[in-house]
Amino acid sequence: xxxxxxxSMLRALARRRRVDDVHRSSTxxxxxxxxxxxxxxxxxxxxxxxxxxxxxxxxxxxxxPRRGGEGEEDGExxxxxxxxxxxxxxxxxxxxxxxxxxxxxxxGCPLFLEMSQPEMLLEAKMAVSAxxxxxxxxxxxxxxxxxxxxxxxxxxDAKDGTVVAKKFSWNAREYETRFEREAMRExxxxxxxxxxxxxxxYYYVEMGGVPRRMYDELDLGRFDDQAKAEAAAEAMADEDxxxxxx
Numbered sequence: 001x002x003x004x005x006x007x008s009m010l011r012a013l014a015r016r017r018r019v020d021d022v023h024r025s026s027t028x029x030x031x032x033x034x035x036x037x038x039x040x041x042x043x044x045x046x047x048x049x050x051x052x053x054x055x056x057x058x059x060x061x062x063x064x065p066r067r068g069g070e071g072e073e074d075g076e077x078x079x080x081x082x083x084x085x086x087x088x089x090x091x092x093x094x095x096x097x098x099x100x101x102x103x104x105x106x107x108g109c110p111l112f113l114e115m116s117q118p119e120m121l122l123e124a125k126m127a128v129s130a131x132x133x134x135x136x137x138x139x140x141x142x143x144x145x146x147x148x149x150x151x152x153x154x155x156x157d158a159k160d161g162t163v164v165a166k167k168f169s170w171n172a173r174e175y176e177t178r179f180e181r182e183a184m185r186e187x188x189x190x191x192x193x194x195x196x197x198x199x200x201x202y203y204y205v206e207m208g209g210v211p212r213r214m215y216d217e218l219d220l221g222r223f224d225d226q227a228k229a230e231a232a233a234e235a236m237a238d239e240d241x242x243x244x245x246x
Contacts, residue, residue, distance in 0.1 A: 081211040088152035095172040098140045105136040144170050149194050149202035165203060181218055196223045
């Protein structure tokens with residue numbers, strides 16, 4: 001009986017020690033968490049707050065670049081800004097795609113007819129090929145007519161004050177044109193992409209992307225439909241205010 005009572009007492013003491021050890025470990029973890037959150041002794045709090053500040057500064061230090069209205073500087077004439085079309089590369093790729101599809105149609109249509117319909121008469125093959133190739137040529141020419149006034153880059157030459165514009169030719173290559181600013185006038189054309197006319201050529205620019213200094217120097221407000229509409233709306237608002245005052 002004495003041996004059994006002694007064994008039970010020892011087991012109870014061992015369980016009590018295990019409980020005390022678990023309690024001490026949980027208390028230690030709570031103390032460390034309190035130091036991190038509350039900044040105990042000014043050390044852990046400072047390190048955690050500095051870490052948060054570094055993370056926030058690194059996440060907000062990078063700002064997206066501004067686009068439109070600022071322009072770029074010309075390498076040769078650093079005091080002159082340059083207009084760069086936002087969709088210039090896209091227009092060039094579309095034109096290249098149109099030329100590539102036309103070439104594939106001219107080469108592939110007769111070959112396809114010869115391989116798929118060998119029993120077809122030669123005259124019928126020629127008629128079908130001519131129809132398909134003619135339609136492809138028409139769409140390519142229509143695209144050229146549509147985007148030929150599109151200006152990729154434009155600047156004002158510092159030497160003689162002429163306007164230098166780069167556009168796309170029929171084979172998607174860039175070519176340069178020059179004209180005097182006095183030659184710019186309202187375009188009398190039914191084309192959808194035309195801003196002004198100069199020396200018999202048509203030009204189109206995205207007015208929202210033209211640098212402000214170039215916009216004012218060339219007086220592009222006379223060709224800006226949105227600016228004209230805003231000016232008309234302001235004039236009508238002023239007239240209404242005057243009528244109310246009367």
